[in-house]
Amino acid sequence: MKNSKFFLLPLLMIFLYSCSSDSDDDPGSNPGNNDVTYTQNVKPIIDSRCISCHSNPPVNNAPMPLVTYNNVRSAVTGRDLIGSVESGAMPPAGADLTNAQIQILKDWQDGGFKE
Numbered sequence: 820m821k822n823s824k825f826f827l828l829p830l831l832m833i834f835l836y837s838c839s840s841d842s843d844d845d846p847g848s849n850p851g852n853n854d855v856t857y858t859q860n861v862k863p864i865i866d867s868r869c870i871s872c873h874s875n876p877p878v879n880n881a882p883m884p885l886v887t888y889n890n891v892r893s894a895v896t897g898r899d900l901i902g903s904v905e906s907g908a909m910p911p912a913g914a915d916l917t918n919a920q921i922q923i924l925k926d927w928q929d930g931g932f933k934e
């Protein structure tokens with residue numbers, strides 16, 4: 820049985836490694852986050868949760884449209900769009916965006932707003 824520690828050590832290292840690699844990202848978000856694009860990932864979220872007010876022209880007193888790539892990008896850079904969904908201020912009625920959806924918006928910003 821003196822060999823058992825040589826067997827357990829690699830297992831322990833694998834275990835520790837898999838824990839540490841999980842911890843920085845939102846659980847459940849896909850790791851390929853540099854591939855997030857407006858068309859594939861961001862627009863479907865905005866279309867389903869924001870467009871009912873942030874249309875063009877906007878309705879229900881929304882201050883700006885979120886219809887095009889440029890609309891959404893300038894709302895992230897100039898109107899704190901991510902902060903507003905993190906705080907739950909937006910959307911003002913109904914469920915907040917999920918953590919995974921918010922992570923997509925952050926990944927999109929971090930990746931340089933791929934179209």
Ligand code: HEC
Nearest residue numbers: 868869871872879880881882894898899900903909910911
């Ligand atoms: C029910 C209508 C409605 C929906 C749905 C809605 N908004 Fe809004 N939004 C508003 C109104 C009204 C304002 C202005 C008043 C305020 O800031 O609370 C606003 C303001 C904002 C602002 C701040 C603009 C500024 O310059 O102060 C952002 C950013 C925003 N919305 C993003 C979103 C996003 C992202 C979604 C979808 C996740 C969304 N909104 C869904 C009505 C809506």
